[in-house]
Amino acid sequence: MALIPVTLTTATAADAPVPASAVAPKVTSGVQNDDEQTVRDYWTPARIKSAVDNEAGDQAANAAAAKQAATKAATKQATAPGAGKQLGLTAQATRILPSAAGGNRSTAVAATDVPEMPHAEPVPFPQSWPAVVVGKILFVDHEGKNHGCSGASIAADGNNTVWTAGHCVHPGDGSGAAGFYDKVLFIPGYKRDLDNPADPTAYQAPWGEWVATSFVSPTAWTEDGDLFWGDMAAFTVKAPTGYTNLTDSVGALGYKFGSGPDWSDAIDSGFPADGYKRTDMDGYTQFYCTGHTEDATDLLPLDDRLLMRCDMGHGSSGGPMANTDGQIIGANSHGEDDGDGHPASDKLFSSAHQDNAVAVINKINELN
Known part of the structure; x- marks a missing residue:
């Protein structure tokens, strides 16, 4: 997860008529550059362990990159025509149960009040519905370094789509369609193998390992590294042998895009390798927080990010912020740092899931 300096000044878009x-x-x-078998062969347990280690490592570099991205985004917002102004696009879908659940698989659920729980707890049953929709994302950056993120199966045409943060699939450096990362893999139900405690690299993947095939991210991210409005992405996956598609296998979260940052009841989950004042996060265990989301900077323009109190850190990037109807409303993007890349608070931010999120889900549906 990217970390931004605690001194960063931000702003919010006003709830006013959309400017012309x-x-x-x-x-x-873009597309995955490597063939399916190459990706599968690459991700040995040892390389996955190195990706997990890198999530919490290189903290100073992570902080510097995030600061540069935030500065670039702020400059872009201040100078670009229409920057920060939204068309008011909306899109929504209900969650989908896995096929094994039977019955009416596409169904809304009654909203439930959740407690304020900023201290993340391990998910009790990470390999069962609904937690199994959240998975580990692995990728190789352009310097050949292994990394990990989080993501979630999302309801989309083709039934093989994952939603995550833009920085989990693209550096946001202006490299365009050619810049998407290599060897991207999604593992739902990912978990450390507790039956083999002597091997620190052992893990479980009871729902298979799904190789990414195509990617979509807002140009606001791929060209501008915009943490406020653009840090989101979707990618399609190919089913491993023995599986039909991702949605049939593990289900999918729905989504509600363009509905603003304020939600009274939300659930946030991911695979953090570190956290704010935490020593128990290992990158192999799915954690979750509950509470509310709010406008990150309520009284200032040009910033409609979601803010949730949750102490997850690096590795939880891309994990879903969802309402209690099982709909994605945001994706973990960044937090605050102490100047050295260490989490400085339990503030967890998502880019505003408004026009850009609608454009991404529409495009990924076209590709399917």
């Missing part, structure tokens, strides 16, 4: 200068969102599409 608002710009239609653009997206960048």
Whole structure:
């Protein structure tokens, strides 16, 4: 997860009529460069362990990169035509149960009040519905370094789509369609193998390992590294042998995009390798927080990020912020740091899931 300096000044978009200068969102599409078997062969347990180790490592570099991205985004927002102004696009879908659940698989659930729980707890049954929709994302950056993120199966055409943060699939450096990361893999139900405690690299993947095939992320991310409005992405996956598709296998979260940052009841989950004042997060265990989300900077323009109190850190990037109807409303993007790349608070931010999120889900549906 990217960390931004605690001194960063941000702003919020006002709830006012959309200005005529608002710009239609653009997206960048790309494909996985490696064939399926190459990706599967690459991710040995030892390489996965190195990806997990790198999540909490290189903290100073992570902080510097995040600071640069935040500065670039702020400059872009201040100068670009229509920057921060939204068209008011919306899109929504209900969650889908896995096929084994039977009955009406596409169903809304009654909203439930959840407690304020900023101290993340391990998910009790991470390999069962509904937690199994959340999985580990692995990728190789352009310097050949292994990394990990989080993501979730999302309801989309083709039934093989994952939602995550933009920085989990693309550096946001202006490299366009050619810049998507290599060897991207999604593992739902990922968990340390407790039956083999002597091997620190052992893990379980009872629902298979799904190789990414195509990617979509807002141009606001791929070109501008915009943490406020653009840090999100979707990618399609190929089913491993013995599986039909991702949604049939583990189900899918729905989504509700364009509904603003304020939600009274939300659930946040991911695979953190570190956290704010935490020593028990290992990158192999799914954690979750509950509580509410709010506008990150309520009284200032050009910033409609979601803010949730949750002490998960690096590795939880891309994990879903969802309402209690099982709909994605955001994705873990960044937190605050102490200047050295260490989490400085339990503030966890998502880019605003508004016009850009609608554009991404629409494009991934086209590709399917």
